[in-house]
Amino acid sequence: MGFAEIVGHAGPTRLFQRSLAADTMAGCYLLEGPQSVGKTTLAMAVAQAASCLNPLEDPYEACGECSSCRLVASHSQPEVVLIPPAGDSTQIWQFWDRDGRPPGALQHALQFAPAVGRRRVIIIERADTLTEGAANSLLKSLEEPPSYVLFLLLTQSIARVLPTVVSRSQCVRLLPVPRSAIEARLVSLGVDPFHASMTASVCQGRPGLAFALAEQDSKEAETVVRFTLEMLRSSLLDAPRLSEALRKMAVVRKIADVPIASTVETAAGDDEGSEAAPRDKAARSTVGGFVEGMMDVLRDIFRLRVTGADADITYAGCRTELQAMSELRTPGEWMAALTLLDTARRRLDQNAGIGLVTDWMVAELIAA
Numbered sequence: 507m508g509f510a511e512i513v514g515h516a517g518p519t520r521l522f523q524r525s526l527a528a529d530t531m532a533g534c535y536l537l538e539g540p541q542s543v544g545k546t547t548l549a550m551a552v553a554q555a556a557s558c559l560n561p562l563e564d565p566y567e568a569c570g571e572c573s574s575c576r577l578v579a580s581h582s583q584p585e586v587v588l589i590p591p592a593g594d595s596t597q598i599w600q601f602w603d604r605d606g607r608p609p610g611a612l613q614h615a616l617q618f619a620p621a622v623g624r625r626r627v628i629i630i631e632r633a634d635t636l637t638e639g640a641a642n643s644l645l646k647s648l649e650e651p652p653s654y655v656l657f658l659l660l661t662q663s664i665a666r667v668l669p670t671v672v673s674r675s676q677c678v679r680l681l682p683v684p685r686s687a688i689e690a691r692l693v694s695l696g697v698d699p700f701h702a703s704m705t706a707s708v709c710q711g712r713p714g715l716a717f718a719l720a721e722q723d724s725k726e727a728e729t730v731v732r733f734t735l736e737m738l739r740s741s742l743l744d745a746p747r748l749s750e751a752l753r754k755m756a757v758v759r760k761i762a763d764v765p766i767a768s769t770v771e772t773a774a775g776d777d778e779g780s781e782a783a784p785r786d787k788a789a790r791s792t793v794g795g796f797v798e799g800m801m802d803v804l805r806d807i808f809r810l811r812v813t814g815a816d817a818d819i820t821y822a823g824c825r826t827e828l829q830a831m832s833e834l835r836t837p838g839e840w841m842a843a844l845t846l847l848d849t850a851r852r853r854l855d856q857n858a859g860i861g862l863v864t865d866w867m868v869a870e871l872i873a874a
C-alpha cells in the first residue's frame with residue numbers, strides 16, 4: 507500500500523514524503539493516534555517507500571514493482587520487521603537473543619546494511635507496552651541508529667510511553683479522519699452510498715473500523731439475501747426451523763462497542779412499556795433490523811418483477827437469483843409479502859413476543 511492509498515492523514519503523509527525526498531528522515535518516529543485510525547497502515551507505507559529501490563520522486567512514493575516493494579506487499583520483506591507485543595508487553599527477548607527464546611529481531615540486523623531494500627525498518631506496534639528493560643536496551647539504537655535503519659514506534663497515547671523513548675523520537679500525531687474522506691473511500695470500494703454514509707458516521711474517524719464494519723455489513727447483507735430466498739423456497743414444514751434460525755442470526759448483527767443499533771432503536775418510539783428489560787429491547791431491535799433487511803430484499807424482488815432485469819436494486823450482487831425468484835409470484839403477491847413484513851416489524855416495535863411474531867411472519871410468507 508502506497509501513500510496515495512492512505513485515507514486521510516495528509517499532513518503526516520506529506521511530512522514523510524518530503525523528508526524521504528530530501529533525505530532528512532529522523533532515525534526514530536513515534537506515531538500517536540486512536541485505535542484503527544491508520545497508524546500501522548501509514549507505517550507500512552513509510553516502510554515501503556523508505557526501502558523501495560526505485561522510488562518515484564514527486565511526490566515521493568514507492569514504485570510498487572521492485573523486489574523490495576513486492577516483498578513488502580506480500581508481508582515477507584525480511585528487512586521490514588513488525589514487532590507486536592508478546593502478550594501484554596513488548597519484551598527484551600523480542601529484540602535481542604536470550605537463552606531459550608526465538609532469535610531477537612535486532613540482534614544481528616542493526617550492524618549490517620540492508621541487502622534487499624534501501625533501509626531496514628523496525629516497526630514497534632505498541633510502544634506503550636515496552637517493558638522498562640526492553641526500552642532501556644533500545645535507547646542507544648533509537649538515539650543513534652545506523653543511517654540505513656528507521657524505527658517507527660506506534661501508540662494510542664504518547665503519555666503511556668516511557669519518557670526516555672519519547673525524548674529520542676520525533677512525534678507525529680494522527681487525528682481522526684474526516685467523515686467525508688472515509689465515506690468517499692468506501693464508495694470507491696463498491697459500498698453503496700447509503701451504507702457508506704452510515705458506516706462513516708459511526709466509525710468516529712477511524713478508517714480501519716469503517717472497513718471492518720463495511721466487510722461485516724456485506725457479509726450480513728449476503729446472509730439476509732440467502733435467508734430470505736431460502737425461506738421463500740421452503741414449505742410450511744420448515745417454518746419453525748426457519749423462524750428460530752432468523753432469531754439466532756439476528757443476534758449476530760450486534761457489533762461490540764459500536765452503537766450502530768442505537769439509532770435504529772430510537773425509531774421504536776417511547777411507548778414501549780417501561781417494564782420491558784433492556785435486553786429484550788436490544789433483541790427486539792436486532793430482530794427488527796433483520797426484518798428490515800428482508801424488506802429490502804423483497805423490495806428488490808418487487809422492482810425486478812415490475813421494472814425488469816435492469817431495475818435499480820439494493821442487493822445488486824445477487825441480481826440473477828433475485829430476478830429468478832421474482833418470476834415465481836405476481837407483483838400483487840410480492841406487495842402483499844412486503845406489507846406482511848412491515849406488519850411484523852411494527853408488531854415487534856409494539857412489544858409483541860419476538861417468537862410469536864417471527865413464527866407467524868415466516869409461516870405467512872411461505873404460505874402466501
Ligand SMILES: [Zn+2]
Binds near residue numbers: 558561568571572
Ligand atoms: Zn519499489
